[in-house]
Amino acid sequence: MLHSSDPADGRTRPLPGATSRRIVIISASVGAGHDGAAVELARRLESDGFHVDRHDFLDLLPARLGKLLSAAYHGLLTSAPAGYERIHAATERSGRPGPVARALFRSAERRTLQAIAPGTRAVVSTYPGAGQVLGALRLRGLLTVPVITYLTDFSVHPLWIAPGVDVHLAAHPVPAGQARARGAASVTVTRPLVGALFAPATELRRREARARFGLPGESALALLVAGSWGVGEMERAAAEIRESGAAVPVVVCGRNQALAERLREAGVEHVFGWVEDMPALMSAADVLVQNAGGLTSLEAFAAGLPVASYRCIPGHGRTNAAALEEAGLAAWIRDPAGLGPVLADLLHSPLGQRQRARGLELFRRADGPAQAIAEAAGNPTAPPRVPAPRRSAGTAPRRTVRLGIPAMATAVAATVALGIGAPLAEAYGDSPAHFAALTHLLDGDRR
DSSP states (O other), rough: OOOEEETTTEEEETTTOOOEEEEEEEEEEEHHHHHHHHHHHHHHHHHHEEEEEEEHHHHHHHHHHHHHHHHHHHHHHHHHHHHHHHHHHHHHHHOOOOOHHHHHHHTTTTHHHHHOOEEEEEEEEEEEHHHHHHHHHTTSSOOOEEEOOOOOSSSGGGGOOOOOEEEEEEESHHHHHHHTTTOOHHHHOOOOOTTTTOOOOHHHHHHHHHHHTTSSSSSEEEEETTTTTTTTHHHHHHHHHHHHSSSSEEEEEEOHHHHHHHHHHOOOEEESSSSSSSHHHHHOOOOESSSOSHHHHHHHHTTOOEEEEEEEOTTHHHHHHHHHHHSEEEEESSSGGHHHHHHHHHHHHHHHHHHHHHHGGGGGGOOOOHHHHHHHHHSSOOOOOOEEEEEOOOOOOOOOOOOOOOHHHHHHHHSSSSSSOSSSHHTTTTTHHHHHHHHHHHTTTOO
């Protein structure tokens, strides 16, 4: 059923007698995981005969604030990770966006509606901020087609769960359970979204990949990754893997060329920047060591690699490590003393075999996310009902926050990775009181 956008009120309206197979996907170019999931999902939907429009949530924010969002998140993770950890923990405790975050999300609504073309049958979010905006539009009746959130993280931060979203898709029962516990209206477990080329390697493919990348033919290889930005304690991790003697480190630095140069200067022999053919490089490796728990971990499961979480980045890196450990999919190495023994177990003992089997089992599910989205698109329903929050006697009603551009810039800096992180430790480093006050605001605390 086609829908048209009414310029008078921005609502999407059905056009009688028309049919369409158009899906809109909104991701965010914050790192590579959200976009990576969107690209693979679009490929699968298009192969099923859908027309897919993809949009970057950063482009839907006003006054070009999307660029600030991405730069702020990157700056915080590289220069002030403790600040990101603090904000992540504060918003996780509150369980909902604070007034600043809500104001930021509201500012993206108009452009989001304009980005949804007539004929759209469903809208999919692979980024928490986009899900918050779409859910709000759905609840108010401005968006009349189903909204689906694909959870790209293995742990579920509260901002992933937005009232009004019709369906949440998870790659495993652990994140599915977390989503339900946080109040998600509907949760479905589907196969993970990874490229079709990620698959267990034959011995011939393994030898060919090692020769292609100039890697040792016989040594055990630990593929060390840290996302497209190459953030975290990569230099320490590479040195410690090498010193453990359990494996030779093969480090992928993403687009962090400075990190690659430092590692080479430190004597790390096998260092790569951005790698276009990650399926081939994974086929050359024996174990994956990661610090964020995002898309690369799922790709490693598909490739039949055991996975270890080590020196995880703050916030979602640590919560993802805990969720992967709970699922029995990845060992979380919390202490450098355990690095060598755990890597040895993953390489040579039944622990690694069990993890490989559990990882591959994820991809044996018959139902994939594209099928779930197609089903939602073919069965439009009213938005899920959400009970109004109760207010105790004497509690003042929630105030509306109106932000100008300077304040909005601060809001962007406060909502940056999962819609929550920012370089606040830098911006407010000379004033701990201001930092604490802004943290309380994000937490919904008016003290």
